[in-house]
Amino acid sequence: MNITISDLHFSYAPNVKALNGISLTINAGEQVAIIGQNGAGKTTLVRHLNGLLKPTSGSVSIGDWDTTKHSVAKLASKVGYVFQNPDEQLFSKDVLTEVEFGPKNLGYKKNKIDQLVKRALELTELTGKQETNPYDLSPTWRKMVALASILAMDTPIVIFDEPTTGQDFTNITRIANVIAELKKTGKTVITITHDIDFCAENFERVIALSKGQVLLDGSPREILGQEEILAQTYVDPPQLTRLGKKIGLQETVITPQEFLKALAQRAG
Amino acid sequence: MAFINIQNLTYQYPTAKAPVLQNINLQINEGEFVAVIGANGAGKSTLCYALAGFVPHFFKGEFSGVVEVNGIQSSQAALAEWVLNVGLAFQNPFNQISGAKYTVFEEIAFGLENIGVEREQMKSRIEAAMKLTGIAELADRSPYSLSGGQQQRVALTSILVMQPKLLVLDEPTSQMDPIGTREIFAVIRDLSNSGMTVVMAEHKMEWIANFADRVIALKDGQILLEGKPNEVLTSDVLAENGFGISRYTSTAREAQKRNLWKKDSLPVTLEEAVEGFRRK
Amino acid sequence: MYIARASGLHQLHPLTKVLLTFCLLIAGLALPGNWTSYLIILLVIFPLSVWGKVFPNLLRITWLVSLPFAISVILIQSLFWGTGTPLFEFWIFAPKLEGARYAVISLGKIILVMSDFLLFSLTTRPDALMIALKQAGMPSSIAYIIVTTLQIVPSFQRKGATILDAQRSRGLETEGNLFVRAKALVPIVLPLVLGSLMEVEERAIAIEARAFNSRQTETSLIEIPDTQLQKNFRTVILIVMFLLIIFGILWRL
Structure with missing residues (x-):
């Protein structure tokens, strides 16, 4: 399922442009990292991919779905989105119920849900914690619950918003494993990150944003060596x-x- | 006598089943910049809270041992007095916004108002602090309208402006962009050079290696290692205990096995790595 | 919630506005007459909001917040009002003229309270209010609680919007009939409440770290202009409020 973004402009308020003419195609199965300085428009861009934001002008399509023509809840069957702060979504009495929530919303059959949930818990190393209340887990593990709850939705496209922020080495490794596994199963992964070494080692395409525009777009090898251009958007190689x-x-x-x-x- | 003196500190949160800090002994000199590393849950934040006085004053729980800053024991002082010398900024910037202010400039004034700084002096101190942390252009914005990284700069500035003797920072740059992070580390280094003592919990090894005087590695609430960055961050013990290390160190260690790194000690900074890998 | 505008109402001393707000509230509730609250809304609050250049905002928010109240009051009255002149009958609903009248009257009081406090919060800077309250001798912790409580609506809105986004991204339907919306409530309200509880602890630490409980005499960054005229006006409002309360009690005896 390809993502097609053409001449996307977006403003939160009149005269405050957050995105300024972005055109991109992301093919099915690509592993894309989005980098750039604070306020470059990274989150604003990915929020268009599941319809949380609608273009001020231009268009965003997921497969043949124009995002303006479908609700976020419907788009959720195609695009999973792991938010930065797990505490803004966890609400269930235990981990299992939390992870089942997404696939249930999507209307999957019971044994498909069971399979997906089991797989998601394995991938995030949460097996054994199914019956724990998410709020009894450490913030690190809550992050993994949030991750599992999106993985279990089995969407062809998965978005991560700064997954490694505040995470320790072990958990960053876990997240990298999840991304590798998604790649193996042919999913598209789009990740916002400030961790450039993480970006270099886990993605095959890098898009650098600056001031609401695409500054660079290409393979990590093409992009991440361009020290001077990257510095414009506050990124080091x-x-x-x-x-x-x-x-x-x-x-x-x-x-x-x-x-x-x-x-x-x-x-x- | 060291500026910070921690002796036999053991602490357990009220609802916890086991102590989160165990028998910590630590001396830090005035003007030192000390980085605290460790996995999440190792006790970094709690150590920060103990230095900032919130353990035990705010969190209660079982506290034993001594935390002494500038000759005063935290258990003997009132928290309201303690915070006048010890500043604290922590990871989640959103929850550090006072909620009572309308612009970033006024947000930063909050602490100065509380300690009774005169208006004109207050303005010049805020302007200077904002310039230092690179947020002068955000002065009139609402703190809520900022990105996470910008909010972290505001949280840091709000504490810096109070000119604490000891600055305690718990992952203050986690949401900042890479060059922004480096700039903030450099600012903190400068402050430490001018006499401010800094204790910072962090994961970002490259900048710790470049800017900190000393590294303390915590594991399961105990000090596993402590020493100069190039000693601690290259130690085998660290790697064996699942700590993240910079690519300079890990790659040089690999290169050493293949006889491509000839020096005895491993690098922790770009400069050291360049030095060792440069063709002779 | 505050909206920055250059208006005379904005420039009034926060205490003047506090007293005015309470005075209008008391007037609406203490004065006799079923339609007093509507009169005060139309003849005092709306004109004041025009002066403060926030009339459209006031109208919009009052409408949004009052609507659920209006629906529930009308629903309850048409379900449970016993005897009276029937208006019409439909299924289990049999609204009576007297019930409808009562509903409209009580709604007036609700709208008065809302528009009155809205007018105040739309035109008063939270920090200015906090400083004014402290200068009037209120302990800073109480002033802080009052000011942050006034901000609770926008803060819940901000948090709620993010949570709503997160759950919609997990396929949660939030648009549709009443049943769909009711089902969406738990996944949105629970993280909001739990998150707010956790936030309270961290915020307490953050403000304490900024010497909130320090015993030093506090200063303030911004100046709050006050005039003799306003001081006199406040005395007058106080007297009026006192008289209103006395009148309200006597009239009800």
Whole structure:
């Protein structure tokens, strides 16, 4: 299911442009990271993908659905959206009920729901915590419950809004695993992130936004080495990219594997 | 005598089943910039609260041991007095907005009004603090209309403007963009150079390595390691205990195995990594 | 909720507006006559809101908030009013003229209370109010609670909107008939309440960290202009309020 955004403009208030002419196509199964400075329009952009915001002008289509023609609740069958703060959605007496909420809303059959929920709990390592009240879990685990509650909806497109913010190393690894698993099953993943190393290691396409426009769009290798352009939107290249440049590696490297390979080649 | 002196601190929240901090001993000198790292739940925030006086004063619970700042014990002082010397900003910026103010400029004034700073002095202090943290252009905006990263800058500024002797920060940059984060770390480094003591709980290893004087690694409520960033952040113990480390360190460790890193010590900053990886 | 406008009403001292607000409220409730509240709304509150350049806002919010009350009052009266002149009958509904009259009268009181407080909050800066209350000798903790309570509606709106978005994104239907909307209530209200409880603790820490309970004499960033005229006016309002209360009691004896 492709996402087509054409000449999207959006203003929260007259004269305050949040998005200023964005055109993008995101193909089914792509893993896309959206980066850029605070206030660049990242959240505003992804909120258009499930109809939470409607374009001031231009259009957004999910498959052949124009987002202005369908309710958010209907679009939820195509686009899952993991919000930044889990506490703004958790309300059930236990984890299981919470995770079942989405797929039930979508009207799936009971055994499909059971399967999806089981899978989502496994992926987020929540198995064994089904009967716990979400509010008895730590914020880190509440984040995983929120994640599971969207995964269980089995949507072809999944959006994450800053999933790694405030998370520790173990949980970032967990989230990376979830994204890898979604990729394997052919889902489209769109993630807003400030964590550029996370972005370099887990995504195949990077879109840098600045002042409501697309600044850069391409593979991490094409995009994340462009230090000066990225600086316009307050982003540094990944650690190893900066290091590679400084020690004079020929090509742009972004992951540890690439860096070590380039290093080995240089050593001969 | 150290500026901060923590002795045998053990603390348990009222409804908890086990202590969240266990037998913490720690001395920090005036003007030091100390980073506290550890998994979520390791006790970083509680340590911050203990320094800021909210443990035990606000949270109650079982507190034993001594937390002493500038020669005064927290258990002997009233919280209202304690906060005059110790500033605290924490992660969720939204909940730090006072709710009683209309613009960012006035929001930052809240603390100064409470300690009775004269109006003209108040204005100049607020302007200076906003310039420092790069939010001068947000002065007339409503604090609620800002993005998370901008709100975090406002929360930090609201505390900085009060010029505390000790600044306690619990993941103050979590929602900031990458260069914004680096800028804030640099500002905090400057403050520490000019004599402010800083204790900061953080996950962002690269900037801790670049800017902090000392790193304390917490695990399950206890101090696992402490020392200079390049000692602590390169330690095998850290890696074995599931701590995140910067790509410079982890990649150099890999390179070491393949004989591509020849130095004895591992790098923690870009400069150190460049130094070691540069073709001789 | 405050809306910044350059108007004479905005410039009045917050205490003047506090007293005016209470005076109008007491007048509407204490004075005899079934239609007094409507008269006060039409002849005092609406003109004042025009002066304060917030009339459309006042009208819109009053309408939005009063509507559920209006519906429930009318519904209850037409279901349960016993004897009287029947208006019409439909299914279980048999509204009587007397019941309808009573509903409209009580609704007037509700609308008065709402529009009166709205007029105040739309034209009074929360921080100015807090400073004015403290200057009048109120302890700062009480002034803070009053001011933040006045802000509770917009703060719930902000939070509620985000929660609504999160749940709609999980396929929750929120548009449609009454039954659909009622079902959507729990997933929205529960996180709102739980979130607010957690927020209270963190906010208490945040303001305490900013020396809220410090014993120093407080200062204020903004100046609140006051005039002798306004001071005199406030005395007059106080006397009027006192007389209204006495009159209200005597008249009811």
